[in-house]
Amino acid sequence: MTGSNTKSGPILDVQNLTTSFRVDGAWVPVVKDVSFSIGKGETVAIVGESGSGKSVTALSIMRLLQENQSQIEGRIRLDGEDILALDEPAMRDVRGGDxxxxxxxxxxxxxxxxxxxxxxxxxxxxxxxxxxxxxxxxxxxxxxxxxxxxxxxxxxxxxxxxxxxxxxxxxxxxxxxxxPKLLIADEPTTALDVTIQAQILELISELQQDIGMAVMFITHDMGVVAEIADRVVVMLRGDKVEEAPAAGLFAAPRHNYTKMLLGAVPKLGGLGESTTPRRFPKLDENGVGEEPANEPDRRAETILEVKNLTTRFAVRGGVLNRPVGSVHAVENVSLSLAAGETLALVGESGCGKSTTGRSILRLLQPAAGSIVFEGQDLMAASPAELRAARRRMQMIFQDPYGSLNPRKTVGAAIAEPMRVHGLKSGPEANVRVGELLELVGLKPEHALRFPHEFSGGQRQRICIARSLALEPSLIVADESVSALDASVKAQVVNLMLDLQKELGLAYLFISHDIAVVERISHRIAVMLLGEIVEIGPRDKILSNPQHPYTKKLIEAVPIPDPAVKRERGGLITEELKSPIRTLDWTAPPRRYLSAGEGHLVMAH
Incomplete structure (x- = not known):
């Protein structure tokens, strides 16, 4: 990055930007008098939580807001040219081109x-x-x-x-x-694995050096900010509250909101040799909080035993659309889970994490293997037996909005499982809905609202409340906090740990965010191309990884400190392996070696 060497005028110059939306006939400002500039080859990170005005600022620059419902005031210049003065055909050439x-x-x-x-x-x-x-x-x-x-x-x-x-x-x-001259990246790596994220950041960096591209990087991930940003602009409720060079901002943040943002960032390796999960610190108004003490280990007897689980999907082709191959999504996966324990399943997109979780709940039909839950073989269960078992097994999905019916109140959504299974109905169900909402930090009166009236973090809490309605002993959480702001993520993780302590829940926690995994898990299983390549106690996996892929995952985690910016390894250009195999393919025999108590690694 060459942000400090910019001699000519800025590529982007935003002065006194105020963007308003028409609400009930009146103009309501959502971005207020914001100014900043980005030089050639420079990366400026715009940070803040949901609702701070980051994305509206970007859409104002691109002129992608609805004309009669929005109003943009101030000045926006791209390489000296006033964007707000361009007609729509000229602006179309700018979008996607410049x-x-x-x-x-x-x-x-x-x-x-x-x-x-x-x-x-x-x-x-x-x-x-x-x-x-x-x-x-x-x-x-x-x-x-x-x-x-x-x-x-x-x-x-x-x-x-x-x-x-x-x-x-x-x-x-x-x-x-x-x-382009300017790249606006609005949360571009939020849903990506750490290795792909590192690759994208490297790709953007190479383009910057190659063509002097300026980058406006919108994010709530302070680890990414530390990795790539030359300067940082902090936004809160539409206002710019702080601007500073990245190194200075991380070393000595001045605004309390910036301190809170930095204090909520999970730091990989921060728990040392601790073997149990630990809540995020509860931050005061200055963003300071004491590290919570270790909780005693409350794991009990094994409630889930999975052996040689295999799930495949047919690939069809040819004139007759016949099967020509299979996607080997999950291949010979074995794992166990005790009551009160969290096993984290980590790996890149497409490694089979989510398919494993859905196969265990029999939402997908496995091709082979055994799933024994609370002593019952789910592979041999009848539909009625499976329905009864699912009362004790629940899933929290990645996208809370997509898993809630937009036409139903959240109260109806939480009550529905209880009514379907005949546990509670009428006033009794409504009382329980209020109790569940309070349990996840919401209010009973929120039951009458619809999903669109809640923030992303609140919607995720509603999904957790719904998953608790049938009093499960196992919850499969599929990327349940990956898209949340750092402070909201910390609140939801703390909530899950509190519920585990109170109700003895077992979690299969599927995630690509290893810094969060460190906080919540007892054990970690690392997946690659449908197979577990390493499994063991959390502290052993993170402090002493044995498989090359586990090492690669841990090395790619951004460090939220510009002072220890890691040396980039250059772009990876080799082709990623595909999980698609021919119909006659058989899995090679795998051997697992012991690397310590409970720590197994696939021979490589």
């Missing part, structure tokens, strides 16, 4: 009826005048750079067949395709 933008939610930014390769190639043909064949070759190169596995085949797939992380990589490829 300014590239990576949006936070890739599925809403991609056209669901067009192949992903076509959508990226379209940008190259429109803004760089490439021929169809040249654009396709360049798209393939970009897909390889952002580490989309089996890139040539996936050019011709539709967005719905990509995972969330894969869709985000395609969006990043699209934004970088035209080598």
């Amino acid at each position: 300014i590239g933008m990576i949006f936070q939610e890739p599925m809403t930014s991609l056209n669901p009826v067009l192949k992903i390769g076509y959508q990226v190639a379209e940008v190259l043909r429109r803004h760089r005048g490439m021929s169809a064949s040249h654009a396709e070759a360049e798209t393939l190169r970009l897909f390889d750079l952002v580490r989309i596995p089996d890139a040539k085949r996936r050019l011709n797939e539709y967005p719905h067949s990509f995972s969330g992380g894969m869709r985000q990589r395609a969006m990043i490829a699209m934004a970088l395709a035209c080598r």
Whole structure:
């Protein structure tokens, strides 16, 4: 990065930006008198929690707000040119050409009826005048750079067949395709694995050095900020409350809100040799909090025993659309879980974490293996027996909004499982709903509201309340805190630990955020291409990783301190392995070696 060497004028100069929305006939400002600039080759991070005005600032710069419902005042200059004075055709040339933008939610930014390769190639043909064949070759190169596995085949797939992380990589490829003067990245790595995140940050850094691209990086991840930012602008409720060089801001934050943001960041390795989960510190108004003491270990008898679990999906092709291969999503996975224990399942997108969780709950049908839950073999269970067992097994999904019915009040959503299973009905169910909402830190009167009236963190609490309605002993939490702000993430993790202590819950915690995993787990299982490559006590896995892949995951975790910015290893250019196998493929025999008590590593 060359932010300190910018001699010419800034690429982006924002002065006194005020953006207002029309509410009930009146203009309500949501970004208020904000000024900042970004020089050639410089990265400026705009940080703050949900609702601080970060994304509205970006959409104002791109002029993507609805005209009759929004009002942009102030001055926005791109390389000296006043963006607010451009007509719409000229602004269309700027978007995607001079300014590239990576949006936070890739599925809403991609056209669901067009192949992903076509959508990226379209940008190259429109803004760089490439021929169809040249654009396709360049798209393939970009897909390889952002580490989309089996890139040539996936050019011709539709967005719905990509995972969330894969869709985000395609969006990043699209934004970088035209080598823009300014890249606006709105939470671009929130849903990505640490290794892919490191790769994307490296790719952006290389482009900066190559073409002097300026970067406006919107995030709530202070680890990423420490890794890439030259300067930091902190926003709170539409105001800029602090601006400073990254090193100075981390070393001596001045505003209490900045101190709170930094205090809520989990630091990998901060728990030393502790073997039990530990709550995040409760921060005071200055962002200071004491590290909580270790809780006594409350694990009891084993309630879940999974052996040689295998789940595959058919790949069809040819004129008759017959099976031509299989996606080996989960291959010979064995694990156990005790009451009151948290086992974290970590690994990159596509490694089989979520499929493992869904297969254990029999939401997906495994091809082989055994699942014994509270002494009952779920693979041999009848539909009625399985329905009864599922009362004691619940799942918290990654996207709380997608798992709540927008037309139902949250009270009805929480009460529904109780009514379906005949546990409670009428006034009795309503009383229990109020108790559950209080248990997760909300109010009983919130039962009458709809999902859209809550923040992301509150919606996740509602999903936790719903999962507790049937008094389960096992909860599978699938990336349940990955998209939340740092302080909200800390609150939800603390809530889960409190509930575990109070109710003796067992958690299968699926995540790619290893710093959070360190806080919440007793044991960690690392997955790669559908297989567990290492499993053991949390402190042993993090302090003494044995498998090369585990080491790679831990090394890629951003360090929230600019003073210890790690040396980048350069772009990884080799093709990612695909989990697709031919129909006659059989898994090779695997051998696990002991690396200490309860610590097993696949021979490699």
